[in-house]
Amino acid sequence: MNRENTNQTKASPNIVAVIPCYRETGHVLKVIKHIGPEVSKIVVVDDGCPENTGDLVEKKCPDKRTHILRHSNNLGVGAATITGYQKALALGADIIVKIDGDGQMDPKLIPNLIRPIIEGNADYVKGNRFHRLDAIYCMPLLRIIGNTFLSFLTKVSSGYWSIFDPTNGFTAIHGKIAKILPFHHIAKGYFFETDMLFRLGTLKAVVKDMPMQAIYSNETSHLRISRILSEFLIGHLKNSVKRIFISYFLTDFTLASVELVLSILLYSFGLFFGIPRWFESIDTGIPATAGEVILAALPIILGTQLLIAFLNYDFRKTPKNPIHPSLH
CATH class of the missing domain: 3.90.550.10 (Spore Coat Polysaccharide Biosynthesis Protein SpsA; Chain A)
Incomplete structure (x- = not known):
């Protein structure tokens, strides 16, 4: 019964x-x-x-x-x-x-x-x-x-x-x-x-x-x-930042978290180092040296690889097991 x-x-x-x-x-x-x-x-x-x-x-x-x-x-x-x-x-x-x-x-x-x-x-x-x-x-x-x-x-x-x-x-x-x-x-x-x-x-x-x-x-x-x-664009930007922070730094910390941080740091260094020298070369007509080009490009290349690795992890992290059976 x-x-x-x-x-x-x-x-x-x-x-x-x-x-x-x-x-x-x-x-x-x-x-x-x-x-x-x-x-x-x-x-x-x-x-x-x-x-x-x-x-x-x-x-x-x-x-x-x-x-x-x-x-x-x-x-x-x-x-x-x-x-x-x-x-x-x-x-x-x-x-x-x-x-x-x-x-x-x-x-x-x-x-x-x-x-x-x-x-x-x-x-x-x-x-x-x-x-x-x-x-x-x-x-x-x-x-x-x-x-x-x-x-x-x-x-x-x-x-x-x-x-x-x-x-x-x-x-x-x-x-x-x-x-x-x-x-x-x-x-x-x-x-x-x-x-x-x-x-x-x-x-x-x-x-x-x-x-x-x-x-x-x-x-x-x-x-x-x-x-x-504007409501949608601002809302998506806020939610993206909050999601990344919550998922990868507040409630969990994995290799993907490290990859994301390193990719941001490398990108930032490559851009901040390379852009001023690019404008300087345009103004003076003097090409940047090979060392300056490598020093600007290499961090961006490495940052891209790390970002791709992070995104690959994020793609696979989509929830697969329903949570409602465990809730009371």
Whole structure:
């Protein structure tokens, strides 16, 4: 009898879906309608929406699984998601799914999204719209270019070198992982999903991609590249420095740590020694001596080799064993 109850619990985790909403009155009801029975509760967070999305859902959504939360002001998609996470945890969620209310994500893919977590192969799963070429053809060119650039920056700042499409908002996280996240430190705006990956990296959580195809129709994007570009660049720079410090000097110290320090020192010496002499040669017309060239170039060559060795180690350091089974 006890074995049967245990198996049933493992086979039927408590899944809670979180839908952050801002100007989503044209799509959110359809999104909720297509969320399958595998989800036990649906948390809709009205993030100070001027269209009163929360009121619309309250009046016109017959789904009894729905819980509606409201922000008095627009705090950002990250803040709305965190509010939803906290409510989901209060509802006893084993797995929390985050799906946007704009209709670009197919709720029927939720079973695929949560499967790696249920099977014990991941702590966090996110959608990847770039896995299939035929899906990429449906995507606006500017979005493809921007995502490629942001994906590389995210690899550097998070340490998850094998993932792509970092701003994808279709995600699932194990409840035990969500409980230990520092919500007060996570970005509250559009940088939220990317900052989540950095935070998960510091926990050494396993992150997996799930192939998906986005649905593009007449929805309006509230994301303005010019408005968020500086936020993303500064955020990635800060997270990259923090990740390196935490992973290689604060919580661990390996040969890779030494390689990184030496590569920086050698690069610095080669540049600071070589650049002034290069300008001096241009001004005077007198070529630098062979010794000066070697003294400037050799540290840079050695620094490059050490940096490549460090990056090779960093590539292989991506977490492979989920941590949620060991959490209580």
